[in-house]
Amino acid sequence: MSESLALHGGTKAKSTPYTSTNRYGEEEIIELRKALDSGKLMGPGGIVEEFEGELASFFGVQHIVTVTSGTAALHTALCALGVSEGDEVITTPMTDIGTVAAILALHAVPIFADIDIDTRLIDPKLARSRISPRTKVIITVHMSGMPCDMDAFMAIGAEKGVKILEDCAQAHGGTFKGKMLGSIGDAAGFSMNESKQMTTGDGGFVATNDAETGRIASLFRDKTYLRDGSVGRGGQPIPFFALNYRANGLHAAVGRAQLAKLPALVARRRAIASRYYGELSDLEAFTLPQIVDGGEPSWWPIAGRYTGSEVSRDDLVKALRAEGLSISTGMSPANNILRTELVRTKRYYPLTDEVPAFWRDVEYDADSCPNVDLLQDTVVRLPVDERYSDEDVEETIVGFKKVWRALIK
Incomplete structure (x- = not known):
């Protein structure tokens, strides 16, 4: 495989879509x-x-x-x-x-x-x-x-x-x-x-x-x-x-x-996560979530963090996606609830600006949860789905390492 990034005209690390079969049968x-x-x-x-x-x-x-x-x-x-x-x-x-x-x-x-x-x-x-x-x-x-x-x-x-x-x-x-x-x-x-x-x-x-x-x-x-x-x-x-x-x-x-189907599904997701942790944990300027003592996750997309400064997180993600990788950056539909219009204005009802009495005297500081903002600004989420083939996972790892070699010195 060419080491030239797909972003610059090279061959994609993953040229086929991720396996996605019907969840219902x-x-x-x-x-x-x-x-x-x-x-x-x-x-x-x-x-x-x-x-x-x-x-x-x-x-x-x-x-x-x-x-x-x-x-x-x-x-x-x-x-x-x-x-x-x-x-x-x-x-x-x-x-x-x-x-x-x-x-x-x-x-x-x-x-x-x-x-x-x-x-x-x-x-x-x-x-x-x-x-x-x-x-x-x-x-x-x-x-x-x-x-x-x-x-x-x-x-x-x-x-x-x-x-x-x-x-x-x-x-x-x-x-x-x-x-x-x-x-x-x-x-x-x-x-x-x-x-x-x-x-x-x-x-x-x-x-x-x-x-x-x-x-x-x-x-x-x-x-x-x-x-x-x-x-x-x-x-x-x-x-x-x-x-x-x-x-x-x-x-x-x-x-x-x-x-x-749930036990087999969780087992497969854990196997995929284990591959990522085994292959990507040592990458420079990249951290995977620390699992609490005694915890066994059932896994969604894994919230890795890019902690470097050689390129921006968004440029890094752009390069990863160009390789055909399913990489996401948002942790939830609203990245930080403190920064939503709902909490900022305390607008409870859609057709009136009146704030209900129970909420009227509450003050929120949008900057009071800096780690949430830090994660949202640095997160690089790895895809996890029980339907993924071993080839899907391997190509994701290969593409990730390829981009890291090219951009993170």
Whole structure:
């Protein structure tokens, strides 16, 4: 292969597209037929309940409540953990806006803590420093499938009397000290949209080992309706405000097939990540994320960092992409939630500028999480997908090294 960069007319390191087969197959079709043949698709009973039982067994928890999205899962979990108007919820600004939307939906106040630049995850010490008498919950975002230091967060929760909610939207199948992510905190929220390790097209679920948290979550996702036959039509007590976040039998059918595939999927992603760590860890001016002690990621694209100055990060990425490599730079759709228009203006409603009372006196410093900004400015994300062939991975490594030899002296 020519060492001349593709950017300068040389031969691409990867001249063919990455392998990308359909994530859905005969297994999903079989389960969908079963669901349709049952004649009952509406949750929460039937096949939905069966799927919840299978999820509980796999993730090692007592209670699963399926919902319609990862955002709905976090909203439901926060409600079930007792968050209400004026409470503070600490999380990282390097997350999907759904994490923050779930907080705001309860008229609670999002408080932001910076990440540890080495792990790329919310820093336990910095999160602890943000606790106030109004703090009710800390959300640990297992970004890119990498486990947060759950020992540290659970110790903080016990010491300070705050609940720990795991955001597992990207972490299906990851573990911490042998325990499944989602089974360690007071509750967890998972997403199952089409970009996640397992998917139902869209959807999510709440996981918890606490019976009361599970009970409230189950009521909240179904308008508080009791569907166990204990009350007749017209007799629903409606004890509190709740929404309709019910998953249905079509979600559950696809989810059952996807859950069966998850262990092999995670194993393949780990094998790909292991190749990257083995081949690219020693490159000059490039660092891969530090995995916390006891953590076993389930992996999304890996957030490497370019720490050099010989070329700009963007020029480096341009050269990598010219080689045919699938390299990304954004950690989430909004790189830093603190810098979004929503947080900057606190515009809660689309058609009025009025700031709700619960949020009115809160001040945010857009520069208060410098490590998030540093990561966003230096990140070079390596592609990870269980469908990639060994050739896809090898060509990515070869192309990466080729660009490094040419540009990083």
